Amino acid sequence: MADEWQDPYDFAVEVAKIAGKIIRRAAEEEIKVNTKSCTVDLVTATDVRVEKIIIGAIKEKFGEDTHCFIGEESAAAKGPSVLTDKPTWIIDPVDGTTNFVHGFPFVAVSIAFAVNKELEFGVVYSCFEDKLYKARKGKGAYCDDEKIEVSDIKDIHKSVVISEFGTNRNVDVVTEICATMKRILLIPVHGIRGTGTAATNMCMVACGAVEAFFEIGIHCWDVAAGAVIVQEAGGVLLDVDGGPFDLMSRRMMSANNRTIADRVIKEIKIFPAERDDGK
């Protein structure tokens, strides 16, 4: 049987690189910043423009009506992001918008593709580093065409863990996040890091630079592409309570193996986050 999704996969790689080039160029010009859910949840004209370009290119290539889209910048206008069985592109045009605004050089284009509610592939282009991460279900994960694998560390004391503070400034939430970070530091782990983009953080797990990355409050477009990349690199993808990963839950734990994941999970205090699909 012909490989039905190879063409969309190749196209996603092509489009992510084009989008990254546009982002790099936009970073040299004046950046127009707006806010979304709160004063620290930033969006720029580039986020909106790049999403339109990506979706426009996919529609032109594959037809207007055959594919569905969940895109960060068009999501609010559409209401809850419901994943159906139809081929669906899940897009974060600029993951790491705060980084982009401040010139902190970790910004990624994240493009994932799901069919029958299952992720088929993910592409993450870290555009200032010029590194392209990609994975197709069952076919391994790659960075710039080189196969990548998670680290084989099982001893938590020899691990590096990534987490992020996110954009929620509710005092109780911030207190819980800080307390969780403190508990993880005191395990002790070698260190806690964060690139400011969930997509890139997941690629750091996938290529063995860190052992785990977890976050509560991320959205499906932040982690959909990274989810395929981590799993295809041999890692595990879970809910922050250790249960099965749910793309719409806004909770995600990715790790090199179950031992590391379970140890980090022990220290996570979970706080509520409204689901992406409104359920």
Ligand SMILES: O=P(O)(O)O[C@H]1[C@H](O)[C@@H](O)[C@H](O)[C@@H](O)[C@@H]1O
């Ligand atoms: O830059 P974004 O596309 O908005 O995604 C960010 C998110 O805003 C921030 O809250 C998270 O901590 C990051 O991990 C996301 O990638």
Ligand SMILES: [Mg+2]
């Ligand atoms: Mg994002």
